[in-house]
Amino acid sequence: MREAERVRKFWQGLGLPGIIDVHTHFMPKRVLDKVWAYFDSAGPMTGREWPIAYRTDEEERLATLREFGVRAFTSMLYPHKPGMAAWLNAWAADFAARTPDCLRTATFFPEPEAADYVADAVATGARVFKAHLQVGGYDPRDELLDPVWGLLAEAGVPVVTHCGSGPAPGAFTGPGPIGEVLRRHPRLRLIIAHMGSPEYSDFLDLADRYGGLTLDTTMSFTDFSEAEAPFPRAELPRLDDLRERVLFGSDFPNIPYSYAHALECLVAFAPDEEWLRAVCHGNAARLFGLPVG
Structure with missing residues (x-):
């Protein structure tokens, strides 16, 4: 079966109109080329072979998501030095x-x-922000x-935040620094990338x-992630308790396995089909004010 058919069979079987993916990467070509070169080199933050599954040009990548039935997605991008963010935003x-x-x-x-x-x-009109504490190497508590954070909390705009210490810890990763930001700004709509792996x-x-x-x-529950940072089985009931606050993310195109695999692995961890429907579409539709049908 072709991969697009596997993906469509997944969401059609759940009675969904498609998938909403809150964690996909689209960047200026020269930036994405550097990201791919880093993965190719098994850089120190990855330390393992990481073949890019969807190394194609921008139009083909867009066509792939649309063929899969992804109805909405993001263009996660992030600076690693000053003077870069405003250009990326443009x-x-x-x-x-x-x-x-x-x-x-x-x-x-x-x-x-x-x-x-x-x-x-x-x-x-920005709908979502990305903060990558690991690549950026900055302290989210910085007074600048x-x-x-205050502006984003007031506006209610979600921020996808890579603040967990996987695949390698950074100076300001882990729950401590971002937890202090939340104490200062408790209304922030943070989306914790990768389920906070490995914490x-x-x-x-x-x-x-x-x-x-x-x-x-994002990347959680897949064979790739389970090999080094398995989700603790004792915490599975909490996924059920938080069923309205878990969102599907893929990390497309920068994943070392198929998109279909990421979806199919969710099934083994899902409490029930209603949870899958919420995670793969309903929760994000509500968060971003998108059509539910």
Whole structure:
């Protein structure tokens, strides 16, 4: 069976109109090329072979998602140094304008201009932000980011945050630093990428504490992730308890396995089909104000 048929069979079997994927990457070509080169080199943050499953040009990648039946997706992108975020945001705004099924994505970095360009992005239609503490190597508690977090909390714009310590710990990863941000800004709509791997339990605790916090399934539960950072089986009942605050994410195109595999692996961990329907479509539709049917 062709992969697109496997993916469509998955969501059609659940009675869904398609999938909403909150964690996909589209970036300027020269930036994405550098990201792929890093994975090719088995860089220090990965330390293992990581073949890119969907190494194609932008139009083909878009066509692939649409053939799969992905109705909405993001263009996760992130800076690793000052002076980069505003340029990435301009690119992402243009990408979303010519890609109507993409939720317009933006990002930021701790720098004096951050509050201004984040405010501009929100005012002009950004739907979701990405904060990558591991690649960016910055402290989310930096005073330059305090007005950014405050603005995003007030606006209710979600932020997908890679703050877990997988695949390798950073200086400011783990639940501690981002937990302090949540204490300052408890209304923040944080989406914890990768279920907070490998500190799954700690991030589930934060979700219990803060009602605006959700988790995305990106790479979690797959054979690739289970080999080195397995989801603790004792925590499975908490996935059921948080069924309205778990979102499907894939990390497309930067995954070392098929998109269908990521979806099919959810089934083994899902409490029931209603959970799958919520995770793969309903929860994100509600969060982003998208059509439910």
